[in-house]
Amino acid sequence: RPFKRLLLTGAAGNLGQVLRERLKPWTDVVRLSDIGDLGAAAPGEEIAACDLADKAAVYEMLEGVDAVLHFGGRSLEAPFEQLMHANIQGTYNLYEGVHKRGIRRVIYASSSHAVGYYPTTERIDADSPLRPDGLYGLTKCFGESLSRYYFDRFGVETVCLRIGSCFPEPRNARMLATFLSYEDFVELVRCALFTPRVGRTIVYGVSANRIDWWDNSKAGHLGFAAHDSADEFAARFPFNGAWPAADDAGNFQGGPFILAGPQYE
Numbered sequence: 397r398p399f400k401r402l403l404l405t406g407a408a409g410n411l412g413q414v415l416r417e418r419l420k421p422w423t424d425v426v427r428l429s430d431i432g433d434l435g436a437a438a439p440g441e442e443i444a445a446c447d448l449a450d451k452a453a454v455y456e457m458l459e460g461v462d463a464v465l466h467f468g469g470r471s472l473e474a475p476f477e478q479l480m481h482a483n484i485q486g487t488y489n490l491y492e493g494v495h496k497r498g499i500r501r502v503i504y505a506s507s508s509h510a511v512g513y514y515p516t517t518e519r520i521d522a523d524s525p526l527r528p529d530g531l532y533g534l535t536k537c538f539g540e541s542l543s544r545y546y547f548d549r550f551g552v553e554t555v556c557l558r559i560g561s562c563f564p565e566p567r568n569a570r571m572l573a574t575f576l577s578y579e580d581f582v583e584l585v586r587c588a589l590f591t592p593r594v595g596r597t598i599v600y601g602v603s604a605n606r607i608d609w610w611d612n613s614k615a616g617h618l619g620f621a622a623h624d625s626a627d628e629f630a631a632r633f634p635f636n637g638a639w640p641a642a643d644d645a646g647n648f649q650g651g652p653f654i655l656a657g658p659q660y661e
């Protein structure tokens with residue numbers, strides 16, 4: 397197999413559970429990490445439970461790892477202290493350990509909420525300035541900037557996946573634009589892992605949806621081509637092509653996340 401050991405953080409989460417199965421053809425061992433329940437290790441798996449905010453534990457968990465898939469952390473808007481613990485302290489610890497261990501590549505689960513304050517009428521690409529739509533989105537901007545710094549300073553490569561909405565099926569009208577199918581997600585991760593040189597790349601994680609907010613032309617070197625589309629689910633949602641959609645909030649790409657922040661203050 398191409399890799400000896402891949403580390404997957406957030407392995408007990410939604411996307412972590414998808415990758416837990418799908419990484420196996422690519423690696424002799426997948427090391428699984430989370431603060432949540434990971435169950436027992438199956439053949440070809442190692443369990444390394446750890447809080448990302450625990451620097452010594454993170455350093456320990458990175459021993460003998462070829463590449464890291466960093467999916468652990470808070471995945472929704474939350475009080476700043478919680479976001480800081482998991483996404484800011486945690487992602488810093490991870491990069492510091494990656495650099496000190498000489499690990500060459502990270503696949504970082506960023507989010508479209510790093511740019512959620514763009515209007516739904518605008519098409520953006522990897523070079524569009526960051527416009528976070530809340531504290532959660534801000535922590536993703538921090539992770540993306542960390543990856544920039546660790547590449548420029550130390551040569552650690554990262555592919556930042558600005559994931560849209562990765563679920564089995566779209567859940568509302570906004571997801572007709574942001575949906576990323578599990579199959580397309582796994583293909584994107586494969587491209588991010590196997591492209592020989594990625595430097596520090598930003599790519600939007602989105603299927604081939606008709607409503608198209610995100611231009612991936614600057615990530616063409618990854619060779620990612622989406623095959624699925626949210627369009628087959630369009631009839632389910634009361635959406636006439638004009639935002640805001642009846643079941644969603646605002647004219648911003650971040651949708652309901654725009655309104656989520658202040659409730660925590």
Ligand code: NAI
Pocket residue numbers: 405406407408409410411412429430431432446447448449466467468469470471472481482486505506507508558559560561562563
């Ligand atoms: P999830 O919330 O299901 O999984 C995140 C996992 O991280 C959880 O199992 C949780 O226990 C773990 N975690 C939280 N704090 C931790 C800490 N301090 N130390 C160690 N582990 C910790 O989220 P999901 O959907 O699997 O997303 C995975 C990643 O992808 C997240 O970083 C999320 O922000 C990002 N993402 C996901 C999208 C999606 O549509 N599913 C969209 C955009 C970004």
Ligand code: 15L
Pocket residue numbers: 471472507508509559560561562574
């Ligand atoms: C995210 O960043 C979240 O992690 C995920 O749970 C979804 O809510 C997604 O964005 C979305 O915008 O649909």
